[in-house]
Amino acid sequence: MRQLFIALTMFVYFAASIAQAAHTQVQLLLSADTAKPGDTIWAGVDLKMDAGWHIYWKNPGDSGIATTIKWDLPPGVTAGEIQWPLPEKLPPAEVTTYGYENEAVLLVPLTLATNLPLGPLVLKADVAWLECQEQCVPGKANVEATLNVGGENRISADATTLEAWKSKVPQTNAHYQFEAWWEMAANDSTRAFVMSNLASAATKNIKLDSVDFFPDASDQFEIQAPTEIISTYSGNISLRKSVKKFSGDWPRELSGVIVIEDGKLKFGCSINFLVADKAPTGGTTASIETLSPTLPPQPLWQMLLYAFIGGLILNLMPCVLPVIALKILGFVSEANSEPRRVRKLGLIYALGVLLSFLALAAIVIGVKTAGHHAGWGMQFGSPVFIVCLTTLVTLVALNLFGVFEVTLGGRALDTAGALASKHGAAGAYFNGVLATILATPCTAPFLGAALGFAFAQSAPVIILVFLTVGLGLASPYILLSWNPAWLKFLPKPGAWMEKFKIAMGFPMLATVVWLFNIAASSYGKNVLWLGFFLVVVALAAWIFGEFFQRGRKHKTAAAIVTLILLAGGYAFALEKELNWRTAMLPDTSATGSLKESADGIDWQRWRPEAVAAARAAGKPVLVDFTADWCLTCQVNKKTSIEISSVREKLKSMKAVALLGDYTHFPDAITAELNHYNRAGVPLVLVYPKNADAQPIVLPEVLTPGIVLSALDRAAK
C-alpha cells in the first residue's frame, strides 16, 4: 500500500514536471540544487519538439508567436528577463520566421532575496507556445522544480546543460558594433537601410561564410527577413535590410542579433545601433571593399585653390598639349592686331573653356541625380563618344595639313578685316571647347583632390569647383591677351607659320592614334572599320577642300560626292560593319594574370575580395587604378611602376599587385575612387603588410622614388 502511494505520488509529480502538448515536451531545469539567500541562479525552460516541429523566438518574424513564461514564485524570489539562445531563420521565403527546431532552453535568472528563509522552495511557471509544422498548435504547460535554500551552494545535474545553452545566448561584443543609414528618402511604407560594422572594431579582416541580422520585434515596424549581403569581411560586414513601417516615425535606433557563420562556428552578437539619414562618408553605398580611412573634410577655399592650380597644370598634361599647338598659332597670328581684339579673343577662348566646364558640371550633376556614380573622364568609357572624338580630331589634323579649310584661327592668316574677326572668334571659342574635352581624361596634380572633393558635394559646389578648374586652364591665355606686350616674346608672323601649322598636325595625328587605341578596347579587331571610316572621311575632306572650296568648276558635283562618301562610309563602315553603337564590353570577371610581358609585374585583376584575401594572408598590396584613355596613368606606368627596380622590390617583399581597369567605368571602381575622395584615375594605393594599417595613397604623378619608398614603408 505504501509502495503504491509512493508510486502514485511519483507519477503525479512526474506528470506535473514534464508536461506534454501534442508535439512539445517541457521541463523546468535549475542550475542549483541548493543555493544561499542573496544568490542568483539560472532557471531553464527546456522545450523539446518532435522532428519537423518548431517554436518561436522573441521576434517570431512574419508569423507565429513568441513563447511566454509566466512565473508563480514564492515571495523573495524574482525572475529576470528571458535570455533567448540564437534561433534559426526558418523557411519558406514568403513567410520567414525565427525559431527553434528540436530543442531550446530559454534561460531566466532567478534572484533570491537576502532574507529568504532556509528550506525547500517550489518554483512554478506557466509556459505557453505555438508549435508549428504543416499546421500550428498552441501549447501550454505548468512546470515546476524544487530548490533548497540553505547555507551552501550545490550545483545541480542540469548545471552543465544550462551552461551550454547560456553560451548560445548572444552577448554584446566590442568587435561587432554597427552604424547604419537609410538609403533613400521615406516615400513609401518600405525603406531600405545599410548596416555596416565600425571598421575600428575589427581585428582581422577575413571572409566569413555568411552573415545575417535577426532584428528585435516592434509593433511600429518590421525589419523584413530578406538580407542582401554587401560584404562578409569580418572587418567590414555590410548588409542591406528593408523596413516596413506600420505606424509612427521611422525608427532611429534598431537592435537585434548579428549572426556570424564561419566554418563550423556559428554565433550571434547582440547589437544596437543608430540609423542615420545619410551614408557617413558622402558615398551613396557602403564602401564595402576594404577597411579604409575616412578622410577628414577639407575647407572649400583650399579645394578651390587646388582646382585652380590643377587647371593651370592641365595645360602641360599630355592630353591637352596638342591643343596648345592650336592656341600658340592663334596667338601668333593675332599678335600684330590691335590689343583690344587680342583681348577679346583671349576672353572668348576663356568663355569656351568655362562654358564647356559648366556643361561638364551639369552632366555630372545629372548623372548624380539619376543615382549613378559620376567620375572625371567618364565619357571616355563610352565607345560612341570615342568614335565621334576620333573623327573630330582627324578632321582637325587634316585641317592643319591644309587639306581643307574650316573657320579655325588658321584661316585668318592671309585674310583680314571683318571676315577674319568673325572666324577668329569662332576659332577661339572652338579651341576652348576642344581643350576642355581633351583635358578630361587627364587628372593633374592637385586636380584629383579638388575633383574628388567636388563630386561628393552639392550642385552649387560642383559648379564652382568645375568653373575654377576651367579658369585655371584658361588663365595663361587670358593673362597673355591682357598684356599684349608679352606677345613680343613670340616670333613675328610670316611664311614659317604655314609650316608650323602643318607640323602641329602631327601631334593631332598622335592624338588620333591614342583615341583609336581606346576604341580598340571596345570594338576589338572590328576597330579596323573605324580606321576605314577615317580614311573615307579624309578623302571626303580632301575632295571638299580641293574641288569645292578651292575649285572653280563642278562645285556642286564635289559637294554631292563629299556627302555620298560621308553617308556611305558611315552606313557601311560604322553602322553595318562596326555596329558602333553597341560595343561589347570586355568580360571583366575572368581571373588570371594580366602580365604585360614575360618578366613584367604579375598583375591580378582588382576585386575587393582580392585585396582582403591578400591582406588576410599578411601580404602587402599594390593597387593601380588605371584606364586605357588615362594618359597620366600610362606615363606613370612607364616611368615609375612597370620598371625593373619596382618589379624586384615587389618580388622580394612578396607583394600582390592588383590592376583596376577603369577604361569602361565599372561602378565598383568608381565607388572605390570616391571612397578615397577621388573622381578619376590615376589612383595608386599601397596597403602595408600589417592588415590593421591604412593604405598609403600615392600622388597623381609618380616618380620611381615615390613608389619605392611607399613599398618600403609597406613592407615594415
Place this chain on the structure above:
Amino acid sequence: MKKVLALFTTLALTASVFAVEIGKPAPDFTGTDINGKTVKLSDYKGKIVVIESYNSDCPFCHNHYATGAMQELQRALAANNVVWLIVDSVNTKNFSYRTPEQARAELTAEKMDVTTWIDDHSGDIGHLYDMKTTPHMFVIAADGTLVYAGAIDDRPSPSGDPRTAKNYVRAAVDELLAGKPVTVAQTKPYGCGVHYAN
C-alpha cells in the same frame, strides 16, 4: 550561383517595395470561389470590401470563430452593406486544405456570414497582397483604395475572448462609414504562416 542568390535577394527586397500600399488602389484580382463562381475584386467597386486571409486549422483563426466573435463582426458589417471575402491560400497538399465541398460544409457549420470564400490554393491572391499570416486582414474603401492592412486586433493570442480587444477592422470600417480618415491604417499581422504552394 552567388550572383543568382544576390539577384534573388535583391528581387525579394524590391518585390516587397512594390507590395500593396496603404492609400493606393488595391490591386484587382480574379479568383474562383467554393461554388465555382468567378470572383473579381472590381465587381465590388462602390462597396467597402474586407479581405480575410483564412485557414480554419490555424488556432488564431479558429479562436476568432470558436468564440463567435468573427461571425458577430461579419454580421455587423454585412448589415452595413460591407463585402467580406475569405481568401484561403493553403496549398492542396497541406493538411489544412479544404476541397470546395469541405469548405461549403465548414462555411455552414461555422455560421460564417461572408460574401464568399475564394479558393486560392495557387497562392496568387495571397502573394499579390503579400499575405503573411492567417488571419491577415485588408480593408478597401468604396473607391477601391486600400485603407487598412494588418492584424485583426491588438490581441495576438490563440485563446481567450477576442471581444475584449481593439478590433482594427471594425474601427477602420466604422471610420469609413462615418466619412472619417482611418486612424490605424497599418499594423503587424499576427497568426500562423500562410501555407503557400511551393
